Amino acid sequence: MKTIVALIALLITSLSAATSLAQESTQQYRHWTTSSGRRSDVRLKLIERTTDSIRLQREDNQKIAVLPLQQLSQADLNFLNRLTSNSPTPQATPPQNTPSSVSESDWPQWRGSNRDGVSTETNLLDQWPSGGPNLDWTVTGIGEGYSTPAVSNGHVFVLGAKGNSEQMFCLSAVNGNEVWSAPLGKKANGGGYPGPRGTPTVDGDRVYAIGSDGTLVSVNRANGTIAWKKNLKADFGGRCGHWDYAESPLIDGDRLICTPGGERATVVALRKSNGMPIWQGSAAELNGGYTTASYASPIAATINGQPQYIVFLHGGVVGFDAKTGRGLWHYDAPANDTANCSTPLVIGNAVFAASGYGTGGGKAILTGKGQNWNTREEFFVQKFESHHGGFVFLDGYLYGTNNSVLLCVDWKTGDIRWQNRCVGKGSISAADGMLYVRGERGDIALVKATPNGYEESGRFSQPERSDKNAWPHPVIANGNLYIRDQDRLLSFHIR
Numbered sequence: 001m002k003t004i005v006a007l008i009a010l011l012i013t014s015l016s017a018a019t020s021l022a023q024e025s026t027q028q029y030r031h032w033t034t035s036s037g038r039r040s041d042v043r044l045k046l047i048e049r050t051t052d053s054i055r056l057q058r059e060d061n062q063k064i065a066v067l068p069l070q071q072l073s074q075a076d077l078n079f080l081n082r083l084t085s086n087s088p089t090p091q092a093t094p095p096q097n098t099p100s101s102v103s104e105s106d107w108p109q110w111r112g113s114n115r116d117g118v119s120t121e122t123n124l125l126d127q128w129p130s131g132g133p134n135l136d137w138t139v140t141g142i143g144e145g146y147s148t149p150a151v152s153n154g155h156v157f158v159l160g161a162k163g164n165s166e167q168m169f170c171l172s173a174v175n176g177n178e179v180w181s182a183p184l185g186k187k188a189n190g191g192g193y194p195g196p197r198g199t200p201t202v203d204g205d206r207v208y209a210i211g212s213d214g215t216l217v218s219v220n221r222a223n224g225t226i227a228w229k230k231n232l233k234a235d236f237g238g239r240c241g242h243w244d245y246a247e248s249p250l251i252d253g254d255r256l257i258c259t260p261g262g263e264r265a266t267v268v269a270l271r272k273s274n275g276m277p278i279w280q281g282s283a284a285e286l287n288g289g290y291t292t293a294s295y296a297s298p299i300a301a302t303i304n305g306q307p308q309y310i311v312f313l314h315g316g317v318v319g320f321d322a323k324t325g326r327g328l329w330h331y332d333a334p335a336n337d338t339a340n341c342s343t344p345l346v347i348g349n350a351v352f353a354a355s356g357y358g359t360g361g362g363k364a365i366l367t368g369k370g371q372n373w374n375t376r377e378e379f380f381v382q383k384f385e386s387h388h389g390g391f392v393f394l395d396g397y398l399y400g401t402n403n404s405v406l407l408c409v410d411w412k413t414g415d416i417r418w419q420n421r422c423v424g425k426g427s428i429s430a431a432d433g434m435l436y437v438r439g440e441r442g443d444i445a446l447v448k449a450t451p452n453g454y455e456e457s458g459r460f461s462q463p464e465r466s467d468k469n470a471w472p473h474p475v476i477a478n479g480n481l482y483i484r485d486q487d488r489l490l491s492f493h494i495r
Contacts, residue, residue, distance in 0.1 A: 029059045033073040049080065053174060066479070068174045107477040108152040110199040110248035112429070115299050116345060117392040119431035119476040125494050126434060128446050128458025133481065133492040138464060139176035140488050142169050145195025145212075149484055151477035152202040155179065158484060159196035159209055161187040166196045166211045168219060173478065176489060180224035185215025185231070191243035195486075197471075198297070199248040203272065208256060212244040216258060218275065228275040232260035232293075236268060236280065239292050241314065243339065246295040250309070252322070257300070257309050261293030266327075267311055267320050281325025288330060289315030294340040295388065301346040303366050310351060312340045317353045319366070319373065329373035331364045333380055341388035342400075347411065350378065352398065356387035361400075363414065379414025383407065389427035390473060392435070394449045399435055401426050406437055408451055420454035422447065427473040436474040436481065444474065444483070464488060 029043035044056035044065065054072075056065045069077070104113070104120045111117045125133060143160025150157045156171040166184040171177065187194055190212055200209040206227060207219045214232035219225065232238035232245065238260030250257040256272040265280035283290035296312035300322070307322035316332035334340070334353035344353040354361025361384035364375045384391075384400065384407060391400030397417065398409040406422035409415070423439030430436065434457065435447040442462045448455040462470065466486040475482040479495030 030079075032056065032067070032076055034071050046080075054080070105478045106152045106202075107475045107482075108150050108202040109251070110148065110150075110201070110297050111343060111390065111473070112476075115250070115297070115343065117390055117429045117473070118394065119429070121431045121476060121479070123495060124432040124434070124476075124479070125446075126432070126448075126457060128460065132444070132458065132460025133494045135463065136480065136491045136493050137176045138488060138490045139171065139178075141178070142171075142484075142487055142489055143167060143195065144486050146193065146197040146471045147195070147484065148199045148472040149475055149482050149489065150200045150202055150207075151475060151480075151482065156482065156489070157200040157202060157207055157209075158489060159184060159198060159200065159211070160487065161195040161212075163187075166213075166215075168200060168207065168209050168217070168224070170207075170221075170224060171489070173480070173491070176491065182217070182219045182224035182226065184209060184217055185211035185213045188212035188244040193243065197246040197295075201249050201251055203251040206272065208249045208251065208272070210245055210247050210249055210258060212246070214238055214240065214245050214260070216249065216256075216275070218256075218272070230270070230275050232258065236260040236265040237262045238265070241292055241294060241339065243295060245293065246341070247293070248297040250298045250300060252300045252309075257298050259293045259298060259311055259313070261291060261313075263291045266291050266293070266313065267298070267309065267325060269309075269322075269325060279325035281320045281327065283313060283318055283320075283327045283330075286318065286327045286330055288332065289313075290318050290327070290330065296341055296343045299343060299346065303346065303349050304369055306369060310344055310346060312342070312344055312353055312355075314340065317344050317351060319351075321371075326371065328371065329366060329368070329375050331362070331375045331377075333362045333364075333377060334359060339388075342386040342390050345391070345393055345398075347393060351375075352391075352393075354381075354384050354386035354391065354400070356385045356403065358385065360384050361386060361391070361398075363411070381407075381409055381414050381416065383416065383419075384409060387425065388471065389425065389438075389440075390429075392428055392430045392449075394430055394433075397449070397451050399430070399449060400428055401437065406435075406447065406454070408454075410451070417451040418453050422454070422456070423459065427471065429474045429476055431476045436476060438470060438474045438483070440469045440471060442470050442485075444481075462490065464490075 043059040048055040143162040147159035170179040216230045218227040239262040263284040266283040267281040269278040290313045292314035316335040336357040336359040360382035362380035385402040405419045408417040423443040426439040445459040472484040481492040
């Protein structure tokens, strides 16, 4: 693989929109040449062609390499044309306007496919070279903001603000070229941190997103046209905190779940096809400070056989009945009066949530059925002050940062197994047994996910840093690590 990287310069995994090849073509090993005239030193066999790239298998060790079409020589493009009826187009290709299943390698929404910050990808680098992994591309022009990108079907979706308006951008995952942009809403002040901060949610032929002013849009994935639009304040009487809205909408079957806040519609379930309400759930009857939307995004879980939506609101974590929207239970210990930002985790019949500002994180056991539920706190770790960097659960342990260190906590007991300065306060994602930790000052570390002690396998400082805090989370998709920094998006090759 190292030889191929050296020869071709850009290798990137893209498993989207695959085109079947004739059987005879898969049996032919040959040398391939780049558009700059560089010839591979080993023969490779063509095994798949996608809209943006080809997948090649090496003859010497059977490893897979992926090459963007735009990097191929004209002779190789002609060879492909003889094998397939569709001529390749070496440029950003719009997504197809048809529903498609999400690849396991995609990251189609906030915190990945399961909203838990963990990718199912394998065969990734377990040790980074000095200076970090190879940088495939960098693009600018996506506007200011703290939105973490989503990656699906060979495209990257991200939000940004330009002037007084916010937009959704669709970029090619091959080279970062813009495919389309769509208007979102007005740029809110964000309490001094302007710009959108939610992640788009990709589902079938639509992309959904919420802007900082509460504008909710459903966009056609093929061309960026608006299918329908709502506003959480104007349409539902929503109430958010000082830093405006920071939510990433949840798609669950035919429903879209989001959190306007307010006594009338604290949480709503809408038809994802047209935005019409299915139910509006109020947390007012729980008699707490739950009716103000905070900054965490909802998750779906089935607890004791009952489907629920779990939302971290201003007053605490609340479970809502998925059928009716009625509030079932609440767990208040992880909440603070300033900002609750990190998305909770549900493991079995237990929920874990954490926040900053001197609070910490706790695990509560949930028991009950129907409308009768109870919460019992099993442990609370005051040092687990997760501000907005999130946390992941792997093999019985929680990993996340507080204001200064990376922590490993035993899920059963709440004991801190180890702590390390690492890159300081930051955000975290995981894949292939490794932790990807992005410090808010710009350093990024690769750390082995083990309770036996802190084992760092590489780190680097993000190039071309802005002067803002690096708050968007790291995204792992199709062999690449995506890092957003205000107007800039970077793609690093990690396979």
